[in-house]
Amino acid sequence: MNPDSIIQTEGLSMSFGLPGLRRTEVLHGIDMAVPEGAIYALVGANGAGKTTLIKTLMNILQPSGGNAQVLGSDSRVLAAERFCEIGYVSENQELPDAMTVGAMLDYTRAFYPQWDRALERDLVRQFDLPLDRKLKHLSRGMRMKAAFASSMAYRPKLMVLDEPLAGLDPLVRDELIEGILERAQETTVFISSHDMAEIESFASHVGFMEDGWLVFSEEMGTLTGRFREITITQSGPALLPANMPREWLLVEASDSVIRLVHSAYTGDATERDLRQHFPTARNFDAQPMSLRAIFLAMAKSRRQHRRAQGTQKEVGA
Amino acid sequence: MKQVLHIFRKDTRYLWPEILVSLIALYMFVHWSPARWSIDRTYQRWQSMLQLMPLLVFATWVLLAARLVQAENPDGDRQWWVTHPYEWKSLFAAKSLFSLVWIYLPFIVAQAAVLREAGLSPFGYASRWAAMLAVLSGSIILPLLVTAATTSNFLRMVLIACGAVVVYIAATNLANMPRHGYDAVVPNDHHMWVIVLLIVGIASALVLQYATRRTWAARGVAIGTALLAACLTALFTATRDSEIERLYAVSSTAPVQVAMPVKTSTTYIPPVRVGPSERPGMVYVQVPVDFSGVRGGAAVQVDDVKIAIDDPKTGWHWTAPWWMTERLQILPGTHRGLVQIMLTKNQLNHIFSSSATMQMTLAVTELQAGTDATVTVAAMQNYAVPGFGVCSVRTMDRFNQLICRSAMGQPPLTHVSATWYPKECSADPWTPNAPLTAGTWAGSLHAASTRDSMFIVQPVLFNLNPDWHDGNDMFRTVGYDLCPDTVVHFTQYNVTGRARVSLTLPSTYFQMNVRNDGWKEQ
Numbered sequence: 001m002n003p004d005s006i007i008q009t010e011g012l013s014m015s016f017g018l019p020g021l022r023r024t025e026v027l028h029g030i031d032m033a034v035p036e037g038a039i040y041a042l043v044g045a046n047g048a049g050k051t052t053l054i055k056t057l058m059n060i061l062q063p064s065g066g067n068a069q070v071l072g073s074d075s076r077v078l079a080a081e082r083f084c085e086i087g088y089v090s091e092n093q094e095l096p097d098a099m100t101v102g103a104m105l106d107y108t109r110a111f112y113p114q115w116d117r118a119l120e121r122d123l124v125r126q127f128d129l130p131l132d133r134k135l136k137h138l139s140r141g142m143r144m145k146a147a148f149a150s151s152m153a154y155r156p157k158l159m160v161l162d163e164p165l166a167g168l169d170p171l172v173r174d175e176l177i178e179g180i181l182e183r184a185q186e187t188t189v190f191i192s193s194h195d196m197a198e199i200e201s202f203a204s205h206v207g208f209m210e211d212g213w214l215v216f217s218e219e220m221g222t223l224t225g226r227f228r229e230i231t232i233t234q235s236g237p238a239l240l241p242a243n244m245p246r247e248w249l250l251v252e253a254s255d256s257v258i259r260l261v262h263s264a265y266t267g268d269a270t271e272r273d274l275r276q277h278f279p280t281a282r283n284f285d286a287q288p289m290s291l292r293a294i295f296l297a298m299a300k301s302r303r304q305h306r307r308a309q310g311t312q313k314e315v316g317a
Numbered sequence: 318m319k320q321v322l323h324i325f326r327k328d329t330r331y332l333w334p335e336i337l338v339s340l341i342a343l344y345m346f347v348h349w350s351p352a353r354w355s356i357d358r359t360y361q362r363w364q365s366m367l368q369l370m371p372l373l374v375f376a377t378w379v380l381l382a383a384r385l386v387q388a389e390n391p392d393g394d395r396q397w398w399v400t401h402p403y404e405w406k407s408l409f410a411a412k413s414l415f416s417l418v419w420i421y422l423p424f425i426v427a428q429a430a431v432l433r434e435a436g437l438s439p440f441g442y443a444s445r446w447a448a449m450l451a452v453l454s455g456s457i458i459l460p461l462l463v464t465a466a467t468t469s470n471f472l473r474m475v476l477i478a479c480g481a482v483v484v485y486i487a488a489t490n491l492a493n494m495p496r497h498g499y500d501a502v503v504p505n506d507h508h509m510w511v512i513v514l515l516i517v518g519i520a521s522a523l524v525l526q527y528a529t530r531r532t533w534a535a536r537g538v539a540i541g542t543a544l545l546a547a548c549l550t551a552l553f554t555a556t557r558d559s560e561i562e563r564l565y566a567v568s569s570t571a572p573v574q575v576a577m578p579v580k581t582s583t584t585y586i587p588p589v590r591v592g593p594s595e596r597p598g599m600v601y602v603q604v605p606v607d608f609s610g611v612r613g614g615a616a617v618q619v620d621d622v623k624i625a626i627d628d629p630k631t632g633w634h635w636t637a638p639w640w641m642t643e644r645l646q647i648l649p650g651t652h653r654g655l656v657q658i659m660l661t662k663n664q665l666n667h668i669f670s671s672s673a674t675m676q677m678t679l680a681v682t683e684l685q686a687g688t689d690a691t692v693t694v695a696a697m698q699n700y701a702v703p704g705f706g707v708c709s710v711r712t713m714d715r716f717n718q719l720i721c722r723s724a725m726g727q728p729p730l731t732h733v734s735a736t737w738y739p740k741e742c743s744a745d746p747w748t749p750n751a752p753l754t755a756g757t758w759a760g761s762l763h764a765a766s767t768r769d770s771m772f773i774v775q776p777v778l779f780n781l782n783p784d785w786h787d788g789n790d791m792f793r794t795v796g797y798d799l800c801p802d803t804v805v806h807f808t809q810y811n812v813t814g815r816a817r818v819s820l821t822l823p824s825t826y827f828q829m830n831v832r833n834d835g836w837k838e839q
Contacts, residue, residue, distance in 0.1 A: 088400035
């Protein structure tokens with residue numbers, strides 16, 4: 001275990017159903033480390049396993065294998081003492097709807113010895129929260145803001161946010177992101193989302209989940225640095241090499257142009273390597289990719305890979 | 318403790334409408350309770366309302382338990398509280414404290430108020446209070462709380478509670494099938510063991526759910542406990558016959574002799590009455606039997622009856638399980654009583670149409686007179702009868718009646734006797750004018766039965782009338798009254814032993830004496 005990690009998992013797996021009876025594995029041996037001070041974005045399509053992973057980390061669900069450490073404690077025994085240092089907000093969380101915003105803050109305050117009343121007032125002002133309105137009478141955006149305020153006012157060491165921006169209007173999104181960033185200096189943020197554009201603007205680390213697998217987990221700079229959209233223009237017809245490296249994704253050839261996504265781009269070295277594969281190339285163009293483009297490239301590539309595997313199995317059979 | 322009180326205060330603040338509704342229901346229960354015993358006629362109109370009160374109180378508790386537990390529901394993975402610094406022990410303690418303060422305490426206060434209203438002291442029934450609270454916990458409050466804690470919402474909770482009631486009724490009927498739906502009474506009531514099991518098992522499931530939030534494990538423990546309780550109940554029912562035969566030994570010195578009534582020129586024999594039973598395919602048969610030989614100062618109670626029919630011609634034989642009888646208590650002297658049994662029409666036909674004999678075995682409890690208390694009647698007053706309850710005189714149709722009530726179950730078995738005087742306490746030309754001493758039995762040997770103790774004040778049902786025979790096959794009570802200054806004796810009887818006594822009745826006895834009360838031979 002890395003002592004600098006706020007969250008660390010080793011071979012974390014999770015399955016639903018009774019053993020031997022239609023057991024569905026939803027997390028497959030997740031190895032992940034979230035360093036202290038990071039804004040870690042967990043991305044992936046709906047159903048990829050992001051929420052299950054977060055619920056397992058928060059001891060809402062019990063893992064069926066492996067282990068997870070959160071703030072140095074085993075997630076399976078995560079209890080009151082640790083939750084004083086964790087702020088958790090989820091899009092589908094059931095809030096105490098019968099309470100007004102003010103009553104919820106009053107009630108929650110008593111659970112946190114380090115609760116900061118001044119910060120609470122700032123957050124209420126910043127999010128423009130109506131203290132005398134019941135939570136059940138608030139819009140979705142306002143409910144999320146109230147949940148944020150109640151989870152930030154005690155200056156948690158770790159903020160765990162499960163799809164907090166989903167379905168919110170742009171103004172509320174901006175307010176919430178602003179709120180997160182203002183406190184990012186003093187807290188580690190672990191946020192799940194499938195909205196790449198927003199995540200890219202502030203995340204320092206990113207993990208990509210698909211079908212219960214953590215495909216990669218790394219710093220945002222490293223990730224965007226190693227992915228490039230490569231366009232190769234050949235002098236003759238575009239011919240693809242027989243054995244293509246694994247780092248090449250979504251390789252397409254049309255007329256004299258070959259397009260691919262390079263997932264291990266290192267600048268000149270990569271260009272030299274490409275020239276060896278395409279000796280008749282007239283031009284190489286390497287364009288940086290957005291997080292959204294990387295995510296789509298990874299997802300499409302893995303889908304192609306699975307289809308190819310399926311075809312091979314069918315042929316074999 | 319700080320967190321416990323914090324959660325408790327929050328629950329009390331947000332559940333005040335539910336609390337208020339349950340308190341109103343309890344208030345109505347207290348307000349209408351005197352209808353169970355009062356001599357005030359205005360209360361009689363409330364009898365039907367009173368029947369609904371326990372149901373209403375129960376319904377408000379269902380709502381309160383659901384809202385209380387599901388405010389921080391341990392079931393599910395979307396709850397706000399599970400990612401906040403709640404100590405499960407504090408949460409559990411807060412919910413328990415709420416139950417104590419807003420369910421148990423108002424219930425105890427309400428019951429104490431009912432006792433006071435009835436003229437009974439709320440203190441001094443420690444074992445009965447304990448039994449009542451155990452029944453309340455094991456069969457109502459804890460099952461409600463565990464159902465709420467293992468279901469995600471109120472609707473599911475209500476559906477599961479309804480399902481559990483249906484399963485319970487089906488299981489009880491199934492367990493009673495070998496007895497054709499008729500129960501037997503055993504002196505050792507094992508019901509309390511089932512209640513203890515329910516309390517321990519369901520409380521464990523509740524603690525497990527709060528400690529681990531493993532809903533299926535908690536459901537497993539709760540369902541397992543309920544199944545075990547059902548199996549135990551079925552086992553107790555199935556082994557009642559052997560239990561009765563173990564407890565009521567065949568003795569050479571029977572405490573009472575039983576014999577067929579013999580008609581003489583001066584004695585009247587009531588007929589064997591046969592009539593349709595409420596059970597499909599069954600008929601009841603009331604057999605007159607003469608009892609004698611009870612020693613002075615003693616009495617005998619007939620608890621259960623078992624019959625065996627033998628037809629030596631056809632070799633047909635049938636033995637019934639032990640059945641509970643209408644309680645018959647026999648004092649010294651010769652007394653005639655009616656023993657009621659149940660038969661199928663086929664079995665009855667055997668008795669009537671063949672040379673079959675019926676052996677009737679009675680399980681009897683031998684009793685010895687114990688403490689004696691007396692009260693002197695004065696109109697419209699309450700009388701505290703030590704060890705029995707409180708009695709009042711009620712005037713019905715110009716005649717005085719004695720009505721009594723006791724705390725939490727029936728009083729101990731007591732013989733109540735009084736001397737009656739002619740109508741309106743004066744000589745009347747239409748009725749005999751000599752005083753008449755008559756008595757009756759009240760209370761039960763199983764006074765502390767847990768099943769009876771849920772209603773805090775029990776009306777003690779007895780019919781203290783100076784029945785006299787007018788020589789025309791009619792018992793009459795008209796013309797006699799409980800006058801002011803009449804002394805009523807309450808004599809408690811204690812168990813001294815148990816035995817079995819038998820009587821063989823030939824078919825000719827039935828064929829000669831039968832009186833058909835509507836039964837038609839198929």
